[in-house]
Amino acid sequence: MTLITSCLYAFGGSFAFAFVFNIPKNKLVLSAIGGLLGQLTYIIFQTIISNDVALYFLATIAISLYAEILARVTKSPTTLFLAVALIPLVPGGGVYYTMVYLLQENIELGVTTGLHTLGISGALAMGIILVSSSFNLIRKVMIHNKRKKKAVAISYKE
């Protein structure tokens, strides 16, 4: 039950953030669904994978795919969907606990949490890089093929 409500909270938070970013009216809900999707992926894979960083990586891949596909369909910038959907995955808790442990002079735990937070941020970056680069590659290949076909058609005509 708490797992389902956490998805709803992620959706609500993303939806409110979409207002702050001034996202156009017709795309408010679409961009907030990205936030829900990230949390949902995290929860689903939690049953199989126990590694936190890998879970964040998978969740980022899911939201990047969602954002890239939606950007192609609606012909609008990817950032519109990605920035909002990424917010629930940002490790705010990690940063906070790192600082609390360091303030309590619990250096060992502080450094461990800090490195873990760094790992999560790296996973977010890698997830976005992987999906966006693949999409760019596919687009470039498609443009290349289209040009080739055109050139062939022209040479046939001549």
Add this chain to the structure above:
Amino acid sequence: MTGSQLSHIAMEIGVTLLSNGAETYRVEESMHRICMAMGALSAEIFVVPTTIIMGMTFANGDHMTRTHRIHTRGINLMKVEFINSLSRKVCYEEMSYEEVLTELHRINSTPPYPYFLQVLALGFVAQMFTLFFGGNFQASCIGFVIGVGIKVQTDVMARFETNIFFINIVGGFIAATVALAASGLGLTSQMDAIIIGSIMTLVPGLAITNSIRDIIAGDYLSGLTKGIEALLIGTGIATGVGIPLSLLSAFVRV
């Protein structure tokens, strides 16, 4: 269309994109495409988050350089979206100088969401993320109050052109102080969830996204600049939260 008119349109579009939160490569690509579609022979555009430099040559041998310094940057993705579709339209359809200018003016004067709605939205963000990180309903209401307070504080400080580092220190300070006071008064026992939830309102989501996307596109300079901005904001928040936690926790039993 004359060369100076063309450069005017391209520069206006680039400036609007860059100062409202578009990625660097999007600005460069849009400006380049517009220049080429409207009759420049070649166009070289260099964009970093604070400056646009544009040089172009024309078929009759003229050349022209224009620079623009960006002083204030905000987040308004509505304008980015509209400008994006405008520049697509400019590239594929014939549009006169006046038509593009009126269209640009219309986009620039599109009002953002009303201010009270944005304040409420940020309060709602804090409330939702307090719940998200395991707080109960009472804790989330305190989070809502902090979120509203942080929004007003950031806007007031941004109006006086305070640097972004200090704004976030004060934001984190407010979040931790109010949460500490609330738990000191016995209103809640979930101080951690309230603080984490309310500092999520300060998280630089767009800076992180844009920095990663810029680095993918090969604009390492802009990517690093934005990445460092995100890192500075994060450090600022942690510093701001740390001050009351270390100083006031002597007085408040947590």
